[in-house]
Amino acid sequence: MAREIETVCITTGPAEVGDYVTLNIGPIHPAMHGTLRVITKTDGETIISAEPEIGYLHRGVEKLGENLTYKQFLPLTDRLNYCSAICNNVAYELAVEKALGIEVPEKAQLIRTIMMELARIADHEVLVGILGVDLGALTPFFYLIIQREEIYEIFEWHHGARLTNSMGTIGGVEADLPDRFHQKWPKMRDTIRKANDETDRLLTHNRIWMDRTIGVNAFCADDALNWGFTGPMLRACGVKRDLRKDEPYLMYDQFDFEVPTGKHGDVFDRYMIRMLEMEESIKIIDQAYAMYQKLPEDAPLMKKVPKIIKPPEGQIYHAIESPNGELGFFIKSDGTDKPYRIKIRPPCYMVYQAFGELVQGEMISDLIACLSSINVIAGELDR
Amino acid sequence: MSLKERIKECLEEDLLELTEFRGDLCVEVPKNRVLEVMSKLKKEAGFDFLSDVFGVDNLDLYAAKAKKAKKKTGEEEEEEPKKKEPPPPRFEVMYLLLSLSTNERLQVKVRVPEDDMDVPSVTGIWRSATWPEREAFDMFGFRFKGHPNLRRLLMWDEFEDHPLRKDYPLEGKGEERHLNYDTV
Numbered sequence: 001m002a003r004e005i006e007t008v009c010i011t012t013g014p015a016e017v018g019d020y021v022t023l024n025i026g027p028i029h030p031a032m033h034g035t036l037r038v039i040t041k042t043d044g045e046t047i048i049s050a051e052p053e054i055g056y057l058h059r060g061v062e063k064l065g066e067n068l069t070y071k072q073f074l075p076l077t078d079r080l081n082y083c084s085a086i087c088n089n090v091a092y093e094l095a096v097e098k099a100l101g102i103e104v105p106e107k108a109q110l111i112r113t114i115m116m117e118l119a120r121i122a123d124h125e126v127l128v129g130i131l132g133v134d135l136g137a138l139t140p141f142f143y144l145i146i147q148r149e150e151i152y153e154i155f156e157w158h159h160g161a162r163l164t165n166s167m168g169t170i171g172g173v174e175a176d177l178p179d180r181f182h183q184k185w186p187k188m189r190d191t192i193r194k195a196n197d198e199t200d201r202l203l204t205h206n207r208i209w210m211d212r213t214i215g216v217n218a219f220c221a222d223d224a225l226n227w228g229f230t231g232p233m234l235r236a237c238g239v240k241r242d243l244r245k246d247e248p249y250l251m252y253d254q255f256d257f258e259v260p261t262g263k264h265g266d267v268f269d270r271y272m273i274r275m276l277e278m279e280e281s282i283k284i285i286d287q288a289y290a291m292y293q294k295l296p297e298d299a300p301l302m303k304k305v306p307k308i309i310k311p312p313e314g315q316i317y318h319a320i321e322s323p324n325g326e327l328g329f330f331i332k333s334d335g336t337d338k339p340y341r342i343k344i345r346p347p348c349y350m351v352y353q354a355f356g357e358l359v360q361g362e363m364i365s366d367l368i369a370c371l372s373s374i375n376v377i378a379g380e381l382d383r
Numbered sequence: 384m385s386l387k388e389r390i391k392e393c394l395e396e397d398l399l400e401l402t403e404f405r406g407d408l409c410v411e412v413p414k415n416r417v418l419e420v421m422s423k424l425k426k427e428a429g430f431d432f433l434s435d436v437f438g439v440d441n442l443d444l445y446a447a448k449a450k451k452a453k454k455k456t457g458e459e460e461e462e463e464p465k466k467k468e469p470p471p472p473r474f475e476v477m478y479l480l481l482s483l484s485t486n487e488r489l490q491v492k493v494r495v496p497e498d499d500m501d502v503p504s505v506t507g508i509w510r511s512a513t514w515p516e517r518e519a520f521d522m523f524g525f526r527f528k529g530h531p532n533l534r535r536l537l538m539w540d541e542f543e544d545h546p547l548r549k550d551y552p553l554e555g556k557g558e559e560r561h562l563n564y565d566t567v
Contacts, residue, residue, distance in 0.1 A: 055537040062522075063546060067553050098405055225432060225483070228511025246486045314404030317479055317490065319434070328434065330479070334444055345435045345479070353514040382537060 020048050023364070027056045031134055031368045034378035038355070038367065045363050052355045057382040065342035070096050070170060070309040073339070078164035080344065080380040084123035085165045086115050086155070087322040088380075094249060095318040095329035096170045099311035107299040108172035109250045110292040115158065115167055117281040117288070121192060122151045123323035123375075124274040124281075128199060131271060131372040135212050140199040147195045150188055154181055170309055172302035177292070185289065189282055196278055203271075210268070217358045217370045219265035227357075228350035231325020232273045233374065237265035243321035255287045267366075270373040308337050315341075324348050324375050346380035386487050393428045394420060400492075409490040417493055417503045421478070425508060430480035430489055433505070436515035438523035439475040442549040472496035474523060478505070495525060504530040522547035 026037035035056035041048045061080070065073045077092045078085040090112050097104065104112075125148045129141035152162040157178035159167050167173065203209045219229075221237040234241055242259040244252040260276035262269030311333040319328035325347030332341040351374050358374075359367045390410060391398060397420050400411040412420045424430045472494040480489045495502060504527035505512045516527045517536040524545040527533055535542060542558060544551055 055535075055539070058537040060546065063551075063553060101405060226510050228433060228509070241483065314402075315409065315490070316405050316407050317488065326434065328479070330435070330437070330477070332439060334447065340444060341439050343435070343437045343477075349514060350511055354510070 019043070025364075025367070027053075031371070033130075033371060033376055035382075036371070036376060036378060038371075040359075040364070040367070042364065045365075047359050047362055047364060047367060050356045050359050050367065052352055054352070054378075055382055057378040059383065061383040062342055062344065065339055067338065069337045070311075070339060073342070074169065075164070075166045078166055080346065080383065081123075081322065081324065081327075081377045082163055082379050083126050083375075083377060084116075084119040084323045085163065086119040086167045087123075087320065087327065089165060089167045090116055090250075091318070091320045091322065091327045092329050093168055093170050094320060095316065095331050096309065096311065098318045099314070099316045099331055099333055100170075100305065100309065102171065102303050102305065104172045104303050105300045106251070107176075107292065107295050108168070108301050108303075110288045110295070111173050111177055111301070112168060113250050113252070113255075113288045114177070114285050114292070115155070117285045118151050118154060119165075120281050120323045121278050122148045124278050125195075127323075127372070127375045128203075128271060128274055131267075131369070132199075132203060134368050134372045135209070137203060137206075137209065140202050143195045143198050143202075147188075147192050150184075150191065154178070154184060154188075157181065169302075171305035172300075174301070176301060185285070189286070192278070192282060196275060200275060204275075212366075212369060213268035213271060213373075214266060215264070216267045216366045217265075217362060217373070219354075219358060221265070223354075223357070224265060227354040229325070229354070230350065231321065231323070231347050232270055232277065233265075233325060233351050235260065236262035236269035236273050238263050243319060243326060247319070249318075249320055251288075251291075252284075254291075255284050257283050267369050267373045310335060310337050319345065322347055324377070324380075325351070327380075344380070344383055346377075346383065348374060348376045349381055352376050352381060386489075389428055390489065393423055397423075407488065407490060409492055411492045411494065414493050414495060414502060417505065418508070420491070421505050421508050424480060424489070424491070429482045429484055430487075432481040432483050433509035433511050434479040434481050434488075436476065436478050436505070436512050436519060438519045438525060438547070439477060440523060440547065440549045441471070441473055441475060445470060445473075474500070474525070476502055476519065476525060500524055501526050501528050503528050506530055521545070524548070 020041045020043050023040045023042050025040060026032035027035045037053045038050050039053060040050040061076055064076060074089060074092060077088040080088045125144040129144040132140045155165055156162050157180055158175060159165055219237055221239050224234050224237040238261055240259055240261050245259055257280045260273050262273055313333055313335045315332040317328055317330045319326045327347055328345035330343040331339050334340040359370050386408060397412050397416050398410055399413060402409045474495040476493045476495060478491040480491060493502065502525050504516055506516065507529065514536060516530055517533060519525050520527060520533055521535045521538050522545055534540065544556065
């Protein structure tokens with residue numbers, strides 16, 4: 001069906017635009033994940049073309065960064081991807097540490113790893129839960145959101161904030177893992193697995209779920225690379241690429257974990273990748289925690305850094321694998337205490353620019369499924 | 384063969400400058416040769432993935448350097464440096480490339496003078512440049528030649544300035560947005 005309409009579109013061309021109905025979805029719409037707007041041209045229920053419009057949450061983070069010192073900019077990075085703020089914090093810290101040419105102590109690296117992987121689990125849980133809600137499956141959301149709350153409790157114990165974490169600082173982390181973490185983690189590992197298992201049993205082989213996700217928005221690997229896809233979106237297309245394996249940072253080269261890949265790049269594969277990645281994250285946390293426990297209790301948490309951070313003149317780019325894909329920070333320093341130019345490379349920005357191509361020829365309800373499966377976060381999209 | 388040598392061999396006379404900082408290589412290429420250089424880098428050097436495109440405004444950097452130079456030379460020669468050669472181009476367009484097979488990264492820099500803001504668009508080589516180039520146009524005012532849809536991306540269409548330029552004030556100029564839904 002979709003193929004037929006596509007050919008009709010090509011033969012008639014834009015001259016007969018009047019035949020189609022222009023439908024505006026968003027920016028204020030419960031299914032549009034914040035402040036996203038898509039202008040679609042539809043023929044009945046089928047999308048002929050869709051054009052996303054962004055910028056509704058533009059706060060000028062990059063301009064602000066040029067006028068703040070390196071340490072003052074850290075809390076702003078929370079406001080990029082607020083589902084996994086810790087990954088943004090660590091990405092920024094690592095970029096500045098690269099510019100300074102320092103490496104943080106082992107214990108700080110392990111704490112960062114544990115917290116980042118917890119944030120990854122929380123992010124994926126939100127995505128799978130919301131994807132279910134958008135497709136009409138409300139129950140899994142509750143199983144997953146309870147686990148997310150538990151993870152946020154650990155964040156709160158460690159650095160006092162649940163959502164906008166501002167974890168750590170340039171040169172390390174301020175606080176050791178909270179005492180309660182040691183009792184909580186062994187229990188929580190099982191509850192996360194149990195919640196994932198229940199979600200899996202509710203969704204994966206569910207007839208309605210399969211009908212709504214399998215084959216929807218399938219995308220091929222070559223196109224995905226051409227459009228600059230990274231992270232789970234690219235892995236769903238069958239490209240085995242994960243910066244934790246390919247360009248290891250922190251201590252990821254010492255952990256043993258798999259990189260799950262899909263085949264068809266459809267919504268179902270994206271969902272499955274996320275489900276499998278949560279399991280891998282649990283494995284990483286277990287290994288990191290075992291390494292952490294072998295370290296002496298008074299091991300240093302901070303590298304000595306000057307009070308006013310002034311990286312030497314030069315420019316660096318450092319990227320990490322955030323839950324959405326490659327999250328990079330480009331910093332150009334002119335030798336003063338403020339970054340001369342700071343550029344954030346948000347992962348969902350590159351994916352969302354191909355949105356028109358992803359949903360072309362699909363149904364309007366599949367557009368919502370596609371949007372949820374991409375995990376577009378307006379905060380990092382618009383900066 | 385190291386990456387540096389490979390880049391030198393691949394680009395030949397197009398390579399204007401090669402700098403290295405903390406392991407990040409940055410090459411400068413002439414503006415009118417961008418398309419040739421990029422397709423060469425993609426096909427011959429294996430840089431098949433474009434991660435980002437963005438602009439840099441060097442206005443303040445040059446001002447700070449001139450101030451420093453003035454301090455060093457002393458106040459007597461204050462009027463002389465004005466006769467020197469024209470100032471270096473104000474803007475830069477940066478391309479971040481990545482090789483998927485070898486996991487090497489490369490920054491490509493193109494200098495753009497203020498009076499000639501045309502830059503060839505690389506959307507024909509990588510479609511991932513579509514929105515980043517629109518954003519660079521929005522924020523700095525580069526006109527990417529050959530871009531399929533060069534409109535403002537983050538700021539609204541009626542906005543006149545380019546906010547990431549260094550001479551644009553941090554608190555803005557008091558622009559207001561009047562939504563006009565009929566234009567869509």
